[in-house]
Amino acid sequence: MADEASLAGFAEGFDAALSGLPGRALTDARQRGMAAFQAHGVPGRRVEAWKFTDLRRFLSRHAFGPAPTGLVDGDVAGRVAALGSVDDAARLVFLNGRLVADLSALPRLPHGVTVSGLANALAKPDATGLVGLLGTVIGETEDTLIGLNAAWMEDGFLLDVPAGVAVPGPIRIIHVIQPGKDAFAVHPRHVIRLGAAASATIIEDHIGGDGAASFVNAVTEVTLAEGASLRHYRNADGALQGLEVQRVHAHVARDARFESFVLAIGGQLTRHESVVTLAGPAAEAHVGGAYLGRDRQHRDNTILVQHDAPNCLSRQVFKGVLDDRARGVFQGKIKVDRLAQKTDGHQLNKSLLLSRGAEIDAKPELEIYADDVKCSHGATAGEIDGDALFYLRSRGVPETAARRLLVQAFLAEALAEISDDGVRDRFGAMVDTWMTEEFSRKDAA
Amino acid sequence: MTAPLLEIDNLHVTVDGREILRGLSLTIGAGEVHAVMGPNGSGKSTLSYVIAGREGYNVTEGSVRFRGEDVLEMEPEERSHAGLFLAFQYPLEIPGVGTNTFLRTAYNAHRKAHGEPELDGMAFLKLVREKTKALGIRDEMLKRPVNVGFSGGEKKRNEILQMALLEPALAVLDETDSGLDIDALKVVAEGVNALRAPDRSALVITHYQRLLSYIVPDHVHILADGRIVRSGGKELAIELEAKGYQDLIREAA
Numbered sequence A: 001m002a003d004e005a006s007l008a009g010f011a012e013g014f015d016a017a018l019s020g021l022p023g024r025a026l027t028d029a030r031q032r033g034m035a036a037f038q039a040h041g042v043p044g045r046r047v048e049a050w051k052f053t054d055l056r057r058f059l060s061r062h063a064f065g066p067a068p069t070g071l072v073d074g075d076v077a078g079r080v081a082a083l084g085s086v087d088d089a090a091r092l093v094f095l096n097g098r099l100v101a102d103l104s105a106l107p108r109l110p111h112g113v114t115v116s117g118l119a120n121a122l123a124k125p126d127a128t129g130l131v132g133l134l135g136t137v138i139g140e141t142e143d144t145l146i147g148l149n150a151a152w153m154e155d156g157f158l159l160d161v162p163a164g165v166a167v168p169g170p171i172r173i174i175h176v177i178q179p180g181k182d183a184f185a186v187h188p189r190h191v192i193r194l195g196a197a198a199s200a201t202i203i204e205d206h207i208g209g210d211g212a213a214s215f216v217n218a219v220t221e222v223t224l225a226e227g228a229s230l231r232h233y234r235n236a237d238g239a240l241q242g243l244e245v246q247r248v249h250a251h252v253a254r255d256a257r258f259e260s261f262v263l264a265i266g267g268q269l270t271r272h273e274s275v276v277t278l279a280g281p282a283a284e285a286h287v288g289g290a291y292l293g294r295d296r297q298h299r300d301n302t303i304l305v306q307h308d309a310p311n312c313l314s315r316q317v318f319k320g321v322l323d324d325r326a327r328g329v330f331q332g333k334i335k336v337d338r339l340a341q342k343t344d345g346h347q348l349n350k351s352l353l354l355s356r357g358a359e360i361d362a363k364p365e366l367e368i369y370a371d372d373v374k375c376s377h378g379a380t381a382g383e384i385d386g387d388a389l390f391y392l393r394s395r396g397v398p399e400t401a402a403r404r405l406l407v408q409a410f411l412a413e414a415l416a417e418i419s420d421d422g423v424r425d426r427f428g429a430m431v432d433t434w435m436t437e438e439f440s441r442k443d444a445a
Numbered sequence B: 001m002t003a004p005l006l007e008i009d010n011l012h013v014t015v016d017g018r019e020i021l022r023g024l025s026l027t028i029g030a031g032e033v034h035a036v037m038g039p040n041g042s043g044k045s046t047l048s049y050v051i052a053g054r055e056g057y058n059v060t061e062g063s064v065r066f067r068g069e070d071v072l073e074m075e076p077e078e079r080s081h082a083g084l085f086l087a088f089q090y091p092l093e094i095p096g097v098g099t100n101t102f103l104r105t106a107y108n109a110h111r112k113a114h115g116e117p118e119l120d121g122m123a124f125l126k127l128v129r130e131k132t133k134a135l136g137i138r139d140e141m142l143k144r145p146v147n148v149g150f151s152g153g154e155k156k157r158n159e160i161l162q163m164a165l166l167e168p169a170l171a172v173l174d175e176t177d178s179g180l181d182i183d184a185l186k187v188v189a190e191g192v193n194a195l196r197a198p199d200r201s202a203l204v205i206t207h208y209q210r211l212l213s214y215i216v217p218d219h220v221h222i223l224a225d226g227r228i229v230r231s232g233g234k235e236l237a238i239e240l241e242a243k244g245y246q247d248l249i250r251e252a253a
């Protein structure tokens, strides 16, 4: 039932819209992006990297128009308020991809640190530096979705921390998808740049409502200078009918540390793709995630950690729980360059399948060109351990509570990768909520 | 004779189509300690699992009643709430679940099942500390995941700790003495003896008479080839020690 006409909609009207898109200096880049997109269109299962996530099939079910510029409804404002916390250094709220100034605030930002919306930044006269920065982390790519994002990008967040500055509290970015009657697509572009020895923690909450389908095609570019440290946490609990492809490209210099964790808990389809380049000696990447799916939800984590320098460390730890006919995809790759001696690379993927209809496709890969490295990888999938379940029940723990305890214990190993105590607790509580829904639903059945 | 607590009558059990228990009958009265001894593979653990309700054991004939109720109709957790407890021959590991969480969850599940208020973290910790002290268990063990990386002896002590917390009416101890050093053996025996009461019973499965000099049984049974082939008083265990199974089973036949 692939509808080529609806896929063509992503290119339709581009030439006419071009002059109205922010950042005149980006016109060339936008045109190149559109050309890259049009060369192959939306990726489907015939493209190796998308073999298990047939995005083309998902997208062809709808005709996506531009995002409505509606107002924030009361429900959304309430949910946003509930997410905020007192120690936030800054808070930006995006509604359907566009910054909502009224709900955003920069209460505790140190001097010299820039937190702003991309559209606003591009509108400033001194935006040339920013324009020069866009696309540098990604480099030349034939990726059609990045091309599509480059063509249509309008807004996003920009974080720029000068050398030596430690941002005291978390920077909260709240993305709200408020679906309307018609399906729409947004292409946010985010930029994070930390100077030498700077540090920051970003917490992104992706939330959404019910309604028509939405397609989020986001790209985040991260540059960490020598000795910088970024903790980037994402809670993906988007729109019920949401299809989200979130790509992060990170360039990590000598002695810098990149920590990323994604809790994929809501939305119809999520693909979280990370491409991390450890470019200088002793750089570190900790890329982790927990994914929870039920009904026919689709959870994809695709990671490439590229070791380009010696003595770097990388860890990928992903654990997921899938029920009903949910489907998980894990594609994790560690690529070690000839020069990257003494690489320490670790990768782990474990899935717990709660029903016969649930499925995981795991593709762990090592590609190693150096000879003095320590790399490990493992992928397992299985059911709840029947022996452990019996042991708990024999001690009087009712079956449902016993199952729940075992699922929580299973996910705890992934959540332990989060170094921020507050975020770990909060994500843990969100998992608990999911579990409560999950098991009350089961008890009712 | 006291009213029976557990009545097993003509029990036949198959595992993977093979008959393991072949007409086993055993009655345990309130307040009594029974010992079951028997060669490897004779069906002792099978008996303990059937009582506890493990999956994969098919009862093809016979019955098991606890205080007159049909145990085989009950879920494992219901059996536990009713007062049955099995100390496993090979205690299972539960990665990711802290021992203290495990113990508290089990303890509170019992409180809830009996309509009593649950204990909060502090109150429970106080209770569990009393028990660990009596059993010579280091508090550090409570923080570790259930049985993960525990030594054989530590696992067995953990079983006894669970028993001490849940205070079952009938404890089935499946070779709890195996792999224990002599001091641990005494601690385990003291744990069992501390629970002895006119309304509590125990079924002690063991290969060694030594445990039975600490936990003195009222009755000793010899299980061979899926049946009780001989029963007697505590002196039967001593006779067994001297003669071995072969002679005793031959005598019984």
Ligand SMILES: Nc1ncnc2c1ncn2[C@@H]1O[C@H](COP(=O)(O)OP(=O)(O)OP(=O)(O)O)[C@@H](O)[C@H]1O
Residues within 6 Å of the ligand: B015, B016, B020, B038, B039, B040, B041, B042, B043, B044, B045, B046, B047, B056, B089
């Ligand atoms: N899951 C199973 N599948 C197949 N055979 C089994 C299974 N469990 C038990 N058996 C068999 O049943 C028989 C009785 O086993 P059981 O563990 O009850 O013996 P036991 O008396 O406890 O022996 P031991 O003294 O060695 O602990 C053995 O022959 C064993 O191999």
Ligand SMILES: [Mg+2]
Residues within 6 Å of the ligand: B044, B045, B046, B089, B174, B175
């Ligand atoms: Mg046994």
